[in-house]
Amino acid sequence: MMIVKQAPALLIIIPLLGAFAINIGGWFNKRACYPLAILAMLGSFVACVITLQQIVATGPISYRLGGWAPPFGIEYVIDHFNGLVLVTVSFVSLLAAIFAKQSVEQELPHKMVQFYTLFVLLVTGLLGMTVTGDAFNLYVLLEIAALTGYALIALGDNRALVAGFNYVILGTIGASFYLLGVGHLYIMTGSLNMGDLYSILPHLYTNRAIFVAFLLILCGIWLKMAFFPLHTWLPNAYTFAPSAAGCLVAPLVTKVSVYIMMRIMLSVFSADYVFNILHLADAIVWLAVAAILFGSILALAQNDLKKMLTYLIVAEVGYMVGGFWLATGYGITGAILHIVNDALMTFCLFVFAGIVVYKTGGHKLSDLQGLYRKMPITMAAFTIGAFSMIGVPPTAGFFSKWYLILGAIQAGSYHYIAALLISSLVNAILFFRIIEIAYFEPKMDHHAGHAEKINIDEAPLSMLVSLIIVALCLIIIGLYSGDIVANIILHSVPTGL
Amino acid sequence: MEYLISHYNYWIYILLMMVGLYAMLAKNNLVKKVIGMSIFQTAIILFYVSISAKRDATIPIIAHGHGHDTAHAVVEAAHYANPLPHVLMLTAIVVSVGTLGVALAICLAIHRRYNTLEEDEIQEQLQ
Numbered sequence: 001m002m003i004v005k006q007a008p009a010l011l012i013i014i015p016l017l018g019a020f021a022i023n024i025g026g027w028f029n030k031r032a033c034y035p036l037a038i039l040a041m042l043g044s045f046v047a048c049v050i051t052l053q054q055i056v057a058t059g060p061i062s063y064r065l066g067g068w069a070p071p072f073g074i075e076y077v078i079d080h081f082n083g084l085v086l087v088t089v090s091f092v093s094l095l096a097a098i099f100a101k102q103s104v105e106q107e108l109p110h111k112m113v114q115f116y117t118l119f120v121l122l123v124t125g126l127l128g129m130t131v132t133g134d135a136f137n138l139y140v141l142l143e144i145a146a147l148t149g150y151a152l153i154a155l156g157d158n159r160a161l162v163a164g165f166n167y168v169i170l171g172t173i174g175a176s177f178y179l180l181g182v183g184h185l186y187i188m189t190g191s192l193n194m195g196d197l198y199s200i201l202p203h204l205y206t207n208r209a210i211f212v213a214f215l216l217i218l219c220g221i222w223l224k225m226a227f228f229p230l231h232t233w234l235p236n237a238y239t240f241a242p243s244a245a246g247c248l249v250a251p252l253v254t255k256v257s258v259y260i261m262m263r264i265m266l267s268v269f270s271a272d273y274v275f276n277i278l279h280l281a282d283a284i285v286w287l288a289v290a291a292i293l294f295g296s297i298l299a300l301a302q303n304d305l306k307k308m309l310t311y312l313i314v315a316e317v318g319y320m321v322g323g324f325w326l327a328t329g330y331g332i333t334g335a336i337l338h339i340v341n342d343a344l345m346t347f348c349l350f351v352f353a354g355i356v357v358y359k360t361g362g363h364k365l366s367d368l369q370g371l372y373r374k375m376p377i378t379m380a381a382f383t384i385g386a387f388s389m390i391g392v393p394p395t396a397g398f399f400s401k402w403y404l405i406l407g408a409i410q411a412g413s414y415h416y417i418a419a420l421l422i423s424s425l426v427n428a429i430l431f432f433r434i435i436e437i438a439y440f441e442p443k444m445d446h447h448a449g450h451a452e453k454i455n456i457d458e459a460p461l462s463m464l465v466s467l468i469i470v471a472l473c474l475i476i477i478g479l480y481s482g483d484i485v486a487n488i489i490l491h492s493v494p495t496g497l
Numbered sequence: 498m499e500y501l502i503s504h505y506n507y508w509i510y511i512l513l514m515m516v517g518l519y520a521m522l523a524k525n526n527l528v529k530k531v532i533g534m535s536i537f538q539t540a541i542i543l544f545y546v547s548i549s550a551k552r553d554a555t556i557p558i559i560a561h562g563h564g565h566d567t568a569h570a571v572v573e574a575a576h577y578a579n580p581l582p583h584v585l586m587l588t589a590i591v592v593s594v595g596t597l598g599v600a601l602a603i604c605l606a607i608h609r610r611y612n613t614l615e616e617d618e619i620q621e622q623l624q
Contacts, residue, residue, distance in 0.1 A: 136585055143592045147599055154603050161607045162619060168600045169521050172534050176541055179589065183541070186582070187548055 004050055008063040008076045008131060011047035011086065015040045015124040019117050026113030033116040034101050040120050041097045044127065045090040052083040056487060062133070070133070071193035077133030077267075081336060081492030084484075085130050085259045088340045092251055092347050093123040095466040100244035102460045103354055107242050111155060118155075119248060122148040126256045135182045135268065136192045138260070139175065142224070146171045149253060152245040153237050163236035170233040174223030181216030184209050185268075197268045205277050214278070217264055225257030227317050228291030235310040239363075243354035246306070251347040254313055255339050258320045262335070265324070271494040275327040285411075288322025289419040291315065296426040306353050306363045308430065309346070312389065315423055316342050322416050323404045331407025332493045333485055338400035340484075341388070341477065345397055348385030348470045352378065355459040355467065371438040374456040377464060379438060381471035386431035388474045391424050396474045399481040506547035513540035527607065527614045531600045538593040542586045549579040556580065 018040025025032035055061060060079035108115050125145025132138050154164030186192060188209050189200040204210045226234040238250050265274045275281055295315025302308040323335035353363055355378050360367040372379045388395035401420060408416040501508065513536060520533025557577040604614060611619050
């Protein structure tokens with residue numbers, strides 16, 4: 001009973017202490033890092049599931065850190081929305097930790113301790129951003145996640161250094177804008193607690209300083225989530241990051257940022273303010289349309305598997321931002337469901353890319369030749385991920401797109417529907433091209449000068465386990481998406497839209 | 498003009514912020530970019546600190562607060578400065594030092610690999 005009550009704090013504390021344990025354990029024996037990381041992620045995942053269960057049973061939880069009452073103390077607020085995001089984040093990071101073992105041993109043999117410490121700290125930051133109910137606390141956790149993210153990306157090959165540096169510069173601008181926006185809110189209201197801000201702000205909706213705060217926060221978060229045209233740091237950073245880091249960073253960081261955007265818009269400002277009083281929604285949906293088209297078309301132009309996936313992330317961010325700003329019940333439902341689905345889909349595809357790098361040493365599309373024969377299980381799981389990305393029923397990706405399209409019809413935003421359909425078509429072309437290369441083209445030896453032939457066979461067990469689990473989840477979540485929407489997501493969609 | 502002078506702290510922070518932003522986006526040398534980043538973050542720290550500055554005010558500790566005659570002492574909010582923005586900025590300073598550390602570490606690694614810190618020369622080597 002005690003543990004159940006403390007679960008909202010434990011889900012942060014376990015990985016935080018885990019990071020220390022990994023660092024100390026790694027001093028004595030490098031092989032201790034991996035099991036410790038798995039243990040920390042598992043503990044955190046269990047705490048997240050307990051928390052979500054509690055919410056579904058009894059309603060939203062407010063957890064007072066150190067017993068200080070809000071608005072003076074820091075409060076963790078967990079409702080259906082972030083309960084769902086918590087479970088998704090901790091689940092994907094658990095699978096990413098399982099995947100990491102062989103990949104890290106191959107790519108970063110001398111930096112294992114650092115890698116796992118940063119890995120666990122990044123998850124701490126992401127989970128913290130998700131649970132916190134305090135605007136300044138959010139900034140601190142945002143920076144914890146960002147700093148560990150910079151370091152993880154810069155661990156990669158040589159080009160990763162330059163990409164990582166650009167990410168540091170742009171990420172810092174984003175976080176600073178957010179901090180500045182929070183400063184404006186604090187000047188006007190004298191509070192940093194989100195619930196408190198929500199109740200004070202309605203008197204100030206016509207105030208210009210509040211509007212400036214709104215814009216600063218929105219732009220800061222957009223920079224963090226790589227929303228077009230602020231996405232320039234993302235493709236290189238995620239392409240050149242170590243495979244195991246890419247599997248954690250690519251699915252989660254952008255998704256948690258999208259969550260933060262929705263949380264600030266709905267729980268600090270209100271649906272009434274952002275949709276009715278400000279007349280920005282239409283312009284933002286147009287921007288999202290541009291993001292979707294731009295991401296999809298540039299993805300089509302790549303001949304590198306990882307880079308192609310990173311441009312797809314840019315397009316997917318457009319889906320979620322656009323879906324939210326459609327300002328309809330279905331649109332927001334679709335955007336929330338897509339956070340979960342996209343985290344899993346992107347993870348599935350990045351794990352696949354990680355396996356390809358591990359086995360063939362490259363991530364060009366031509367490295368995929370003949371892989372269906374060599375590693376049938378991996379390719380089957382990849383096919384499920386690809387179908388989900390395209391939006392083929394009954395995979396999860398279909399259902400969130402379905403809600404997004406319903407929302408667009410409700411809002412009358414036909415340009416958004418058109419962008420969604422074009423992007424699905426482009427995804428279909430992209431993935432069928434990959435399937436064609438991997439299925440029909442025989443393996444040719446590109447690496448001239450390589451004396452010995454590289455023997456490619458099925459991926460190692462730890463990689464396969466996480467890939468198969470996530471592929472199965474894509475189908476299971478697709479089949480149960482009606483229940484997820486009815487029992488969890490509908491509670492967090494603002495009424496009256 | 499009156500408006501400019503009465504809000505001079507905001508103008509200073511905006512000026513500093515733009516200097517930092519310019520250096521981050523326009524400078525060619527990576528260390529200059531890092532310096533710009535530092536100025537940018539410091540501008541925001543100064544902004545926070547300046548909003549709680551107050552003339553003739555002191556730290557919010559009630560003098561002679563112990564004992565039984567506390568109840569009679571009148572506490573006037575105008576005599577005390579709000580400590581919260583300063584405390585928040587302690588955290589922000591820690592964060593900005595952390596960011597500076599990571600950025601400089603990456604610069605160091607870049608210099609080891611490319612033997613230069615000029616962005617255009619690095620791009621040339623990447624081609």
